[in-house]
Amino acid sequence: MAEGTPLLKVTIDNITVQVPAGTTILNAARKIGGDVAPPAMCYYSKLEGSGGKCRTCLVEVSKGSEKDPRPMPKLVASCRTTVMDGMEVKNITSSKVIDARQGVVEFLLINHPLDCPICDQAGECDLQDLSYSHGKEASRYEFEKRIFHKIDLGDKIQLHMTRCILCYRCVFAAEQLTEQREHGVLDRGEHAQIATYIEKNLQHDFIGNVIDVCPVGALTDKTFRFKNRVWFTKPVDAHRNCTKCCGEVRLWMRGDEVFRVTARRDEWGEVKEASNGKTGWICNECRFDKKQVNDWVIEGPTHINRHSVISQGHYETLQKPQEFLPDLMHREPRLIMDIHDVSEVNRTNIDLSEIKGPAHSTDFNK
Amino acid sequence: MSKKLLLEKAHVEGIRFYDVYRREGGYNSVEKTLKTLSPEAVVEEVKKSGLRGRGGAGFPTGMKWSFIAKPEGVPRHLVCNADESEPGTFKDRYLMEFLPHLLIEGLIVSSYALGSNDTYIYIRGEYAWIVDILEQAIEEAKANGWLGKNILGSSFNCNIHVQRGAGAYICGEETALIESLEGKRGNPRIKPPFPAIKGLWERPTVVNNVETLAAIVPIINMGGEEYAKIGVGRSTGTKLISACGNINKPGVYEIDMTISVEEFIYSEEYCGGIANGKKLKACIPGGSSVPILPANLLLKTAKGETRYMNYESLSDGGFATGSMMGSGGFIVLDEDQCVVKHTYTLARFYHHESCGQCSPCREGTIWLDKLLYKLEHGQGKLSDIDLLWDVQRRIEGNTICPLGDAAAWPVAAAIRHFRDEFEWHVNNPQESQIKNFGLAHYADAIQPITV
Ligand SMILES: Cc1cc2nc3c(=O)[nH]c(=O)nc-3n(C[C@H](O)[C@H](O)[C@H](O)COP(=O)(O)O)c2cc1C
Ligand code: SF4
Ligand code: SF4
Ligand code: FES
Numbered sequence: 048m049a050e051g052t053p054l055l056k057v058t059i060d061n062i063t064v065q066v067p068a069g070t071t072i073l074n075a076a077r078k079i080g081g082d083v084a085p086p087a088m089c090y091y092s093k094l095e096g097s098g099g100k101c102r103t104c105l106v107e108v109s110k111g112s113e114k115d116p117r118p119m120p121k122l123v124a125s126c127r128t129t130v131m132d133g134m135e136v137k138n139i140t141s142s143k144v145i146d147a148r149q150g151v152v153e154f155l156l157i158n159h160p161l162d163c164p165i166c167d168q169a170g171e172c173d174l175q176d177l178s179y180s181h182g183k184e185a186s187r188y189e190f191e192k193r194i195f196h197k198i199d200l201g202d203k204i205q206l207h208m209t210r211c212i213l214c215y216r217c218v219f220a221a222e223q224l225t226e227q228r229e230h231g232v233l234d235r236g237e238h239a240q241i242a243t244y245i246e247k248n249l250q251h252d253f254i255g256n257v258i259d260v261c262p263v264g265a266l267t268d269k270t271f272r273f274k275n276r277v278w279f280t281k282p283v284d285a286h287r288n289c290t291k292c293c294g295e296v297r298l299w300m301r302g303d304e305v306f307r308v309t310a311r312r313d314e315w316g317e318v319k320e321a322s323n324g325k326t327g328w329i330c331n332e333c334r335f336d337k338k339q340v341n342d343w344v345i346e347g348p349t350h351i352n353r354h355s356v357i358s359q360g361h362y363e364t365l366q367k368p369q370e371f372l373p374d375l376m377h378r379e380p381r382l383i384m385d386i387h388d389v390s391e392v393n394r395t396n397i398d399l400s401e402i403k404g405p406a407h408s409t410d411f412n413k
Numbered sequence: 414m415s416k417k418l419l420l421e422k423a424h425v426e427g428i429r430f431y432d433v434y435r436r437e438g439g440y441n442s443v444e445k446t447l448k449t450l451s452p453e454a455v456v457e458e459v460k461k462s463g464l465r466g467r468g469g470a471g472f473p474t475g476m477k478w479s480f481i482a483k484p485e486g487v488p489r490h491l492v493c494n495a496d497e498s499e500p501g502t503f504k505d506r507y508l509m510e511f512l513p514h515l516l517i518e519g520l521i522v523s524s525y526a527l528g529s530n531d532t533y534i535y536i537r538g539e540y541a542w543i544v545d546i547l548e549q550a551i552e553e554a555k556a557n558g559w560l561g562k563n564i565l566g567s568s569f570n571c572n573i574h575v576q577r578g579a580g581a582y583i584c585g586e587e588t589a590l591i592e593s594l595e596g597k598r599g600n601p602r603i604k605p606p607f608p609a610i611k612g613l614w615e616r617p618t619v620v621n622n623v624e625t626l627a628a629i630v631p632i633i634n635m636g637g638e639e640y641a642k643i644g645v646g647r648s649t650g651t652k653l654i655s656a657c658g659n660i661n662k663p664g665v666y667e668i669d670m671t672i673s674v675e676e677f678i679y680s681e682e683y684c685g686g687i688a689n690g691k692k693l694k695a696c697i698p699g700g701s702s703v704p705i706l707p708a709n710l711l712l713k714t715a716k717g718e719t720r721y722m723n724y725e726s727l728s729d730g731g732f733a734t735g736s737m738m739g740s741g742g743f744i745v746l747d748e749d750q751c752v753v754k755h756t757y758t759l760a761r762f763y764h765h766e767s768c769g770q771c772s773p774c775r776e777g778t779i780w781l782d783k784l785l786y787k788l789e790h791g792q793g794k795l796s797d798i799d800l801l802w803d804v805q806r807r808i809e810g811n812t813i814c815p816l817g818d819a820a821a822w823p824v825a826a827a828i829r830h831f832r833d834e835f836e837w838h839v840n841n842p843q844e845s846q847i848k849n850f851g852l853a854h855y856a857d858a859i860q861p862i863t864v
Pocket of ligand 4 (some may be wrong): 086087088089090098099100101102103104105124125126127
């Protein structure tokens with residue numbers, strides 16, 4: 048074994064990995080990847096203190112450790128539970144977990160407006176993915192949903208609180224990326240909301256990152272709002288010399304037009320480290336004000352290997368499930384299936400971003 | 414007559430004030446501790462006493478104290494949980510109102526044992542007048558040399574600070590309490606780390622209930638072993654019970670945990686029987702969070718044995734046929750009470766008090782509330798009862814703090830034991846609005862039952 052800290056062995060869904068002490072179950076599972084990684088709606092590895100709240104990442108610990116093999120009495124939040132040597136964890140191989148997760152998804156959706164057709168996040172929304180992989184087809188909730196008014200947090204960011212799942216990520220982001228956090232969670236329980244108390248502009252060079260960390264469409268970019276559906280835009284990696292941030296971004300283009308600028312995200316939907324090893328958060332100037340192609344040096348199309356409907360064929364490397372997974376799960380993994388296998392609309396031979404103007408059925412019947 | 418350790422002097426005139434309290438033997442335990450015992454020896458006495466936390470969970474106090482981390486150069490804190498907001502629980506209020514010095518005395522000894530130089534009392538905001546009582550008692554204690562620097566010439570320094578809450582039940586949960594004490598939003602923390610390692614301002618902290626800390630005084634005075642002889646099994650010492658509901662004599666009683674539930678409800682010494690000559694229908698024996706029990710299972714366990722007022726006996730049978738000692742909030746329901754309405758009231762409470770941090774509790778408690786509203790108002794369907802069961806099942810155990818469980822358990826128990834009453838509400842929507850379901854087969858309280 049390598050010198051330094053010894054590695055701990057942990058088995059998740061019958062697959063064993065070795066990880067350094069202090070690693071959470073979730074991060075160990077991400078090392079394995081695919082369906083074995085529990086969905087995480089509130090945890091964000093780059094935001095200290097995040098996690099533990101949404102409860103979608105619950106897993107069953109069927110063996111505590113080599114020393115103390117007793118199973119844990121309750122399901123645990125994998126994002127906040129560290130592994131022990133010899134621990135055995137069941138994620139998708141546990142019916143208890145699947146059941147509890149279904150419950151969590153149902154809870155997250157009972158007050159969600161489900162206005163995906165008019166939501167800018169649609170197509171890259173973690174809640175959509177989650178409902179698709181772990182939810183049920185119908186809701187048993189028959190009461191009126193909770194409604195909040197839309198609020199402008201300055202001229203660049205809009206808060207659509209009704210869609211919020213109170214993951215607290217934007218609060219941690221503002222706390223950790225800016226000198227002075229100007230928004231937070233107000234009120235309790237059902238009335239809890241993200242707010243500025245006295246309606247206030249959020250102004251800080253890095254505040255735009257709250258849009259990227261928001262797993263749903265609660266915080267959206269007003270410079271992009273309603274301009275396009277994400278799956279019609281084509282992600283391209285680009286950079287510029289920026290004095291404030293790393294300047295490494297993702298442009299979302301259609302034709303020669305830059306519709307939106309975001310930070311680069313990794314396969315778990317989190318902001319990626321910059322090439323110089325620094326953080327990948329981008330500044331407001333890069334995000335909101337640099338919308339010309341000639342502002343940027345284009346590196347090439349983004350490699351996306353799994354994220355919703357935007358991972359279309361021409362965006363390369365769609366990773367097919369690892370062979371052993373179906374054997375283990377006794378079913379096809381749903382989350383990482385190729386969307387083109389089931390979708391009538393998304394076909395690999397059609398480049399959606401090449402379609403001029405709104406798409407029509409004729410575009411797909413060619 | 415039960416032995417009284419805490420409330421023995423509660424009715425001595427002027428006991429609220431220092432002079433009388435001291436004359437009656439008050440602060441002797443501080444003297445004994447500081448002059449003859451090491452901090453470790455105090456912890457040892459508490460361990461021997463078998464004292465279990467009186468805040469609800471019943472965790473052995475001595476053991477909890479021995480877990481506190483002692484890193485070099487880092488201050489430690491003792492925090493007294495006086496947030497008492499659990500519906501049906503009002504014993505800490507009584508203690509603090511009538512015997513403030515007993516709490517202060519217990520706090521000094523406990524602070525010494527834990528090495529806390531700054532000790533906090535976090536008190537429920539609505540207990541505004543008690544803050545004055547406590548602060549006055551602290552002033553008196555300080556003026557007489559029991560608080561401050563070098564207490565009794567030992568090198569031990571201790572100050573007690575009182576902090577008022579702002580009306581949130583969740584701030585009684587120990588980590589939410591700590592957050593609130595730090596001036597933050599009262600959200601429970603995600604554990605680990607536990608407060609014993611990283612609590613108030615990231616320092617090792619112990620949070621204990623008012624009654625737990627008051628009980629330290631008799632433990633030191635009589636010795637842990639003597640204290641452990643009172644009571645039965647792992648239910649040692651005395652327990653305060655705040656009895657309320659349809660009984661003749663609601664109030665706070667000190668019991669030694671050897672008496673039966675039947676005696677507690679019907680004897681003249683305690684509750685004095687059911688008010689207005691009615692019959693007992695059901696009871697929540699330990700504060701609103703614990704499962705409700707129908708009369709037959711309350712007085713006898715499923716095995717047909719007498720049920721006693723102690724930790725083990727009240728939880729005999731698990732949640733299927735038992736309940737919990739909880740915080741000692743004893744709520745009695747007579748034949749005229751509607752369990753559906755009662756459960757709805759509790760659901761409304763938990764809905765209102767959820768901090769909203771984790772999704773199962775934030776969304777689940779709303780759902781329970783709305784479903785129960787429907788059922789109570791004669792608008793429910795039979796499938797709503799199953800849905801109710803399913804919703805509570807998916808909250809329980811999946812949340813950050815036990816408030817989620819506390820919201821789920823009363824609903825689960827109500828359906829488990831009173832399903833016919835829920836169904837009656839569905840099947841008789843109009844009748845259920847003007848009339849009560851009554852006793853049904855719970856009428857014959859003393860019959861042994863088989864499950
Ligand atoms: C929602 C909630 C509310 C609570 N409220 C109180 C309270 O008001 N008073 C209290 O002493 N303990 C309360 N507790 C229990 C505390 O978290 C903690 O267990 C207790 O203060 C420990 O003291 P003990 O060991 O002396 O019982 C509450 C727990 C929860 C989950
Ligand atoms: S606004 Fe978005 S990031 Fe902020 S708490 Fe809500 S869902 Fe999370
Ligand atoms: S269980 Fe309820 S009260 Fe406790 S942390 Fe979660 S939302 Fe807050
Ligand atoms: S990701 Fe673990 S609880 Fe939200």
